[in-house]
Amino acid sequence: MYNETIQNIRESLRADCTKCFGLCCTALNIAASSDFPINKPAGTPCVNLQSNYSCQIHSDLRERGFKGCTVFDCLGAGQVVSQVIFKGQSWRGYPEIREKMFRVFPVMEQIHEMIAYTAEALSYDIPRALSDQLSVQLKELQNLTKLEAEQLLSADLVMYRFPLNKLLSETSKYIRESLIAKLPNAKNGKNYSHERADWIGKKLRGKDLRAINLRGAYLIAADMSNADLRGVDFIGADLRDANLTGANLSTSMFVTQMQINSTKGDGKTILPSHIQRPSHWVQ
16 A cells, blocks of 8 residues: 555544544543543543633643543544534534434544554555455445444444454564564574563663564553664553653554553654654653
8 A cells, every 4th residue: 555545544543632522531431540630430521621622731731640631542533523423513512412422432433543553554565465455454444434423333343353453463473573584683582472461660671672572561661761672563562651761663563652652751762753752751
């Protein structure tokens, strides 16, 4: 698939809060934790949500204990639900659509997440057969975003998620094995598979972790500063408070904006081109 097409898809998956009716501040359930100072049931507006759907403490969220808000990324699902699915009708202006809109939002968010993963997989130099399967998957997911609210709520996302996960695994394996074959320690018995590993707080400073599979791994507060993370598969990994200062993630695979937003980094951290540097990082 042409890189220009992939770029367009990625651009469409950027959140535009000015076109959304504060859905992440209303539709989702929030439990008091180190990331949120309050409990907020799903469907209840946050106390900080203003009448124009903006946040009254947006510039001080982390200082006020709302760190989770600065991490969250809906991948553009909010504006699609607000402006396309519900045609610009807000839940405040049209109370009768309130519940349905709040239920549709997390569904669209999941679809956009799958589209993002699929588009990334298609950006790699992979076998034609695999690329063709991913292209079919992408088209099906894009078609889902055009459904009416009732159709979206009845959609079985599992039937899309399972086959996609298989294709993403195949993509990851192909890319990582190609990289491993070029590494100097490729034949020394190094273990490159650490899927769902418990590396919470693990000291990995300066380590060469290239091409390692960290799918679903627990990396909370892990120290990966100055580590070489090129070719690492991070899909589903928990990176909350992981230290990425000075780390090289230039070609890390399936790492999301939300994952990066939850980490610590600095001006020397090298990120994939489609990931934005979090504003709270040390510059």
